[in-house]
Structures are given as C-alpha cells and as structure tokens.
Amino acid sequence: MRRHARKMRRHGLQPMIVINNDDALPDLAAVLIGRALWRYRSELAPPYFAVTLALGGAVLHITNPQWWPYLLTVATVTAWALALFGERLGLARHGERLYAALVAMSAGSWLAAATALGIAHGPLLQVLIGGCIVLAVPWWAHRRRRAKVRVDRQMAAWPEIAQSIGLSGSRVQSALVDVWGWRARFALARGQTIQDVIGKVPAIESALGTFRGAVRVYPTRDDKANRFELRVLNTDPHADAIPWPGPSVTSIGDPIDLGPFEDATAARVLFLRRHGLIGGVAGSGKSGGINVLMGNLTACPDVVIWAIDLKRGMELQPWASCIDRLATTPEQARTLLRDAVAVLEARAASLAAQGRRVWEPKPDMPALVLVIDEFAELAEDAPESAADTDSIARRGRAVAVTLIAATQRPTQKAMGKGAVRSQMDVRVSFRVRERKDVDLILGQGMLNAGWHAHTLNAPGKFLLSAPEHDTPRRARAYLLADETVARTAQQHAGIRPSLDQVSLTAIEEAQAGLPVVTAEPTPAQPATPLANGPETILWDMLTCAPDEGTPVPLLVKATGMSRPWTYQRLRELTDAGRVTQVTRGRWRAKNDHSQ
Numbered sequence: 001m002r003r004h005a006r007k008m009r010r011h012g013l014q015p016m017i018v019i020n021n022d023d024a025l026p027d028l029a030a031v032l033i034g035r036a037l038w039r040y041r042s043e044l045a046p047p048y049f050a051v052t053l054a055l056g057g058a059v060l061h062i063t064n065p066q067w068w069p070y071l072l073t074v075a076t077v078t079a080w081a082l083a084l085f086g087e088r089l090g091l092a093r094h095g096e097r098l099y100a101a102l103v104a105m106s107a108g109s110w111l112a113a114a115t116a117l118g119i120a121h122g123p124l125l126q127v128l129i130g131g132c133i134v135l136a137v138p139w140w141a142h143r144r145r146r147a148k149v150r151v152d153r154q155m156a157a158w159p160e161i162a163q164s165i166g167l168s169g170s171r172v173q174s175a176l177v178d179v180w181g182w183r184a185r186f187a188l189a190r191g192q193t194i195q196d197v198i199g200k201v202p203a204i205e206s207a208l209g210t211f212r213g214a215v216r217v218y219p220t221r222d223d224k225a226n227r228f229e230l231r232v233l234n235t236d237p238h239a240d241a242i243p244w245p246g247p248s249v250t251s252i253g254d255p256i257d258l259g260p261f262e263d264a265t266a267a268r269v270l271f272l273r274r275h276g277l278i279g280g281v282a283g284s285g286k287s288g289g290i291n292v293l294m295g296n297l298t299a300c301p302d303v304v305i306w307a308i309d310l311k312r313g314m315e316l317q318p319w320a321s322c323i324d325r326l327a328t329t330p331e332q333a334r335t336l337l338r339d340a341v342a343v344l345e346a347r348a349a350s351l352a353a354q355g356r357r358v359w360e361p362k363p364d365m366p367a368l369v370l371v372i373d374e375f376a377e378l379a380e381d382a383p384e385s386a387a388d389t390d391s392i393a394r395r396g397r398a399v400a401v402t403l404i405a406a407t408q409r410p411t412q413k414a415m416g417k418g419a420v421r422s423q424m425d426v427r428v429s430f431r432v433r434e435r436k437d438v439d440l441i442l443g444q445g446m447l448n449a450g451w452h453a454h455t456l457n458a459p460g461k462f463l464l465s466a467p468e469h470d471t472p473r474r475a476r477a478y479l480l481a482d483e484t485v486a487r488t489a490q491q492h493a494g495i496r497p498s499l500d501q502v503s504l505t506a507i508e509e510a511q512a513g514l515p516v517v518t519a520e521p522t523p524a525q526p527a528t529p530l531a532n533g534p535e536t537i538l539w540d541m542l543t544c545a546p547d548e549g550t551p552v553p554l555l556v557k558a559t560g561m562s563r564p565w566t567y568q569r570l571r572e573l574t575d576a577g578r579v580t581q582v583t584r585g586r587w588r589a590k591n592d593h594s595q
C-alpha cells in the first residue's frame with residue numbers, strides 16, 4: 001500500500017484514503033498525520049513550543065511551584081546571552097538575536113508564572129495562545145528558515161530523485177543555505193563518477209524544479225572521486241548588472257575580485273608578477289573590466305600605475321589623478337615604455353647586487369603596473385615600441401613590472417611581433433565574435449577544451465583563465481557607474497605612492513640619454529686605469545662635487561664599476577654619515593667630511 005502511494009505521488013497524484021464508517025481509523029491515516037506533523041515541524045514549531053510550555057508549567061506547578069524565581073532568573077540570563085552572543089549560535093543578524101531574546105524572555109516569564117500559579121490561573125492560557133500567535137509571525141516569515149525548510153525537503157526527496165535520474169544509491173551528506181541558494185555535499189554509489197552527475201545536470205534541474213542553469217556540480221574540496229558538491233541557485237547572480245562593492249584588496253599581493261562566477265563565488269585572481277590580457281568585441285564590457293581593475297589597483301599603496309590609452313585617454317582619463325603617468329599619444333607611449341624598460345633593468349641590477357631574486361612590492365618599493373587600453377593601436381601607431389613591450393613581457397615579472405593589455409582581437413599583428421601574447425599569464429575573455437577568437441585570447445586549444453567565450457550573452461560576462469582558474473566558468477564583472485569611478489579615483493588619489501629611488505634614477509638616466517645599465521654586474525673597466533682603486537675615485541668625485549651633487553651615472557663612469565656597486569658604496573657612506581643625497585640621483589660628500 002505504501003509503495004502504491006509513493007508510486008502515485010511520483011506521478012503527481014495524491015493518494016486518496018477511503019474510510020468506512022465501521023472501520024477504526026486506519027493505520028495509514030495515523031501514519032499520514034504523523035508524517036505531516038513531522039514534515040511541517042518547522043512551520044508548526046511555535047504551537048509545539050507552546051504545548052511544551054503548557055505541559056511544563058502544569059507539571060512544575062504540581063511538583064515544584066517554589067521554583068518560579070529560578071525560572072525567571074534563567075530566562076533573563078538566557079535572553080541577555082542570546083542578545084549579546086547569539087552570533088556564535090548562528091544568529092547572524094541583529095533582528096534575529098533580538099527575536100531570540102524576546103522569545104526566551106516571554107517563554108521564561110510565562111513558565112515562571114504558570115509554575116507559581118498554575119496554567120488555569122486567570123488569563124494565563126489566553127496569554128500563551130496570543131503570545132504564541134504574535135511571536136510566530138516573524139518565525140513563519142523568516143526567509144532563511146523557509147529556504148532551509150525547502151532545502152531539507154528537497155534533500156529528503158533526493159533518494160527518489162536520484163532513482164529517477166539514474167543516480168540511485170547517491171546520498172546527501174550535508175546541506176547549507178546561503179544568500180544565493182544552497183549547496184550540498186553528496187556521496188556517490190559504487191562505480192558512479194562526477195562525470196555521470198555532470199551529464200545529469202539538466203535532469204537534476206528538472207527534478208528540483210529550478211530555473212535552467214541553476215545547478216552546478218563540482219568536486220568536493222578533498223577531491224574524492226566518489227563525492228560531489230551540488231550548488232543550486234535560487235536567484236541568478238548574473239541576471240542584472242552587479243554594482244561594484246568597492247575594492248577587494250589593499251595590496252597587489254592579494255587576489256583581485258573581478259566579479260562573481262555564476263555560482264556566486266568571487267572570481268579572484270592575483271596580478272602580482274603576472275601579465276594580463278583582456279579581450280572581447282566592442283561593447284562586451286572590456287572597459288568595465290578595466291574599471292574594476294583600476295578601482296582595485298588604485299586601492300593598493302604598493303602599486304604605481306602607468307597607463308597608455310591611445311583613444312586620447314577616453315577610458316582611463318577618469319582615473320588620471322591615480323595614474324602616475326598617462327600616455328595618450330604614440331610619442332608619449334614610446335617614452336613611457338622606454339622608461340619602463342629602464343626601471344626594469346635598474347631593478348634587476350639592484351636585486352642582483354643585493355643577491356635577491358624578486359622585487360617584493362611595498363609602498364616604498366612599489367610594483368609598476370602598465371595598463372594599456374587598445375593594445376592594437378599601440379602596435380600600429382608606435383611599432384618601434386614592440387621591443388620594449390616584449391622586454392617587459394619576458395623579463396618584468398621578477399622585478400614587478402607588469403603589463404595589463406586590453407584589445408578586441410589579440411592577433412599576432414595586433415599584439416606586435418614579439419612574445420607579448422604568449423607571456424600573458426592571466427587571460428580575461430569577454431564575448432568574442434567568432435569561435436576562433438577564443439583561442440586568440442585564451443590560448444591555443446581552449447575552444448576545444450570548452451571555453452566558449454563566443455556564447456557569453458550579456459556585457460560584462462567573461463571567462464577567466466589563470467594558474468588558479470583552469471576550468472571554464474562564466475563570471476560577470478562588477479559595474480562601476482561614472483560617479484563611482486570619479487568618487488573612487490578621488491578617494492584613492494591620496495594614497496598613491498611614488499616610484500622608489502632605484503626606478504626614479506633609472507628614468508632620469510633614460511631621459512638624459514645615458515645608456516641603461518644592465519642586470520649583469522659590470523666588471524671593472526680595464527679602459528679606465530684606476531691607480532688608487534674605485535673607492536678612492538668615488539670619494540674624490542664626491543668630495544669635489546658641486547653643490548647640486550654629482551649624478552650617479554658620472555660616478556659609475558668614473559669608477560668603472562657597476563651601478564649596483566656604486567649604490568652599495570653610496571649607501572655605506574650615507575650610513576656612515578659621510579655623504580648626502582642632494583636631489584634624486586645626485587650625491588656629494590658632507591661638508592664636514594670633505595676636507
């Protein structure tokens with residue numbers, strides 16, 4: 001009979017019970033009532049609680065009527081504890097904690113009164129019923145409780161669902177409700193794999209009655225082959241534009257949150273020591289993506305931003321107050337890239353001199369991030385810069401000089417002739433027009449591997465490929481309104497750092513047309529005979545220096561030593577209080593030491 005009822009329910013029919021007058025209430029009816037009382041236990045919790053209180057009050061009145069002061073004390077303490085520390089019990093919101101405290105206080109007071117006077121005394125029963133109804137309203141209306149009940153019911157129905165979609169034997173292990181929906185961990189039956197579950201996703205969506213695309217299947221954190229995690233969305237996080245919640249980082253060493261994936265988890269990606277390529281057709285949301293990046297990069301006091309925007313600065317101009325250098329003409333772009341290479345070389349030399357391998361960005365030693373919008377225009381208008389972008393792409397990581405390039409179609413021509421495209425570690429693809437463009441942006445073979453950027457169906461949606469993101473998942477970039485950009489730029493302008501001394505000197509030298517010192521320490525130049533050794537020459541140069549100081553390149557030349565060597569000595573002499581840095585890159589001996 002029970003099997004028959006279940007079968008009918010599966011076919012959408014409700015079982016009907018016929019009770020003959022002379023029959024006793026059949027077992028089945030009692031079972032069904034019992035089941036309903038259990039099934040709706042969450043909704044019926046307030047009356048259950050009231051009945052328990054009434055019974056408790058009746059028993060205590062007979063057995064221990066003198067206990068009422070203790071009950072009142074316990075109720076008061078419990079109410080305070082719930083209000084103050086309820087968060088630890090999962091009462092996340094202020095309103096939830098207040099509600100719990102109010103229920104505890106009301107229930108405790110009523111129980112104390114009933115214990116002292118008996119439940120039949122005066123209006124005590126009416127008060128219980130009235131209070132129960134009033135306090136039940138917030139309970140019934142509570143969104144998270146209702147969501148949890150829905151999930152519990154769906155999980156209770158899982159064995160039947162699993163059977164009908166061919167995953168029988170799989171079991172729910174745990175389920176959790178969150179803002180966007182819920183997720184649950186499942187154990188698979190012997191021989192079933194996560195691939196089997198992925199193949200059944202449409203059937204699962206149908207069985208759970210969700211909207212299409214609401215269900216995601218992932219391996220569990222422990223990566224066990226016989227487990228999977230099911231993520232179900234009640235609302236589609238990509239349905240509308242998602243306002244930017246503000247910067248997610250305060251250092252370039254933190255991964256930047258570009259926007260949520262479809263399962264509402266954040267698409268976070270690290271840009272430290274990584275080059276980035278952003279591609280997509282016009283109107284796909286590239287500039288929006290760059291705004292999210294700028295909003296985060298400008299929040300980091302350990303990043304200096306240089307930018308090239310050959311569309312006359314249209315896109316990046318609003319961030320101008322946070323950009324250390326903005327090139328809007330091919331000429332400016334050429335100089336900027338040349339200086340960036342000089343910085344790279346100088347940093348490499350400085351690291352080599354100190355025996356260090358990588359440049360760890362700090363506010364006084366910031367990373368240098370070059371943001372280049374419409375990279376194709378740069379390759380076309382300033383083709384001679386290709387060698388510089390190539391150098392930065394190949395050698396910039398260790399010294400924290402990195403590129404973030406945006407372009408519509410990163411063809412080899414658009415990216416210049418060098419290795420820039422192949423050096424891009426983080427790829428962000430907004431919608432592309434043609435299937436073959438997927439591989440252009442994301443890399444060879446990605447289209448066949450399921451990275452379908454041509455199917456992205458709204459501006460701002462993107463696919464993210466990076467060392468920590470190796471599966472195709474749709475994300476949607478946050479959207480910054482123009483006012484948000486203006487406000488954020490204004491707020492962050494005050495925390496922008498300037499470049500470190502090593503980089504500034506390198507730029508000065510590059511601008512003075514002096515040869516750039518390479519990372520290889522220069523051996524003593526035999527062409528400059530050093531009768532008294534480089535130290536003496538250095539000291540002579542510093543003591544004879546004019547008031548404005550001697551420039552470092554001159555010191556390097558005169559001593560015949562490398563720049564790192566020169567800087568090392570200058571640092572030692574400064575520490576000893578014997579020399580002083582007059583202005584950037586210019587030094588002389590202190591007056592009291594020069595005699």
Ligand SMILES: Nc1ncnc2c1ncn2[C@@H]1O[C@H](COP(=O)(O)OP(=O)(O)OP(=O)(O)O)[C@@H](O)[C@H]1O
Binds near residue numbers: 280
């Ligand atoms: N993340 C987003 N969420 C919602 N809408 C967006 C998002 N990003 C962009 N849009 C919408 O799409 C439009 C085009 O976006 P955007 O200018 O960023 O595209 P683009 O790819 O940079 O285009 P172009 O190459 O012409 O500059 C915007 O005006 C905006 O309305």
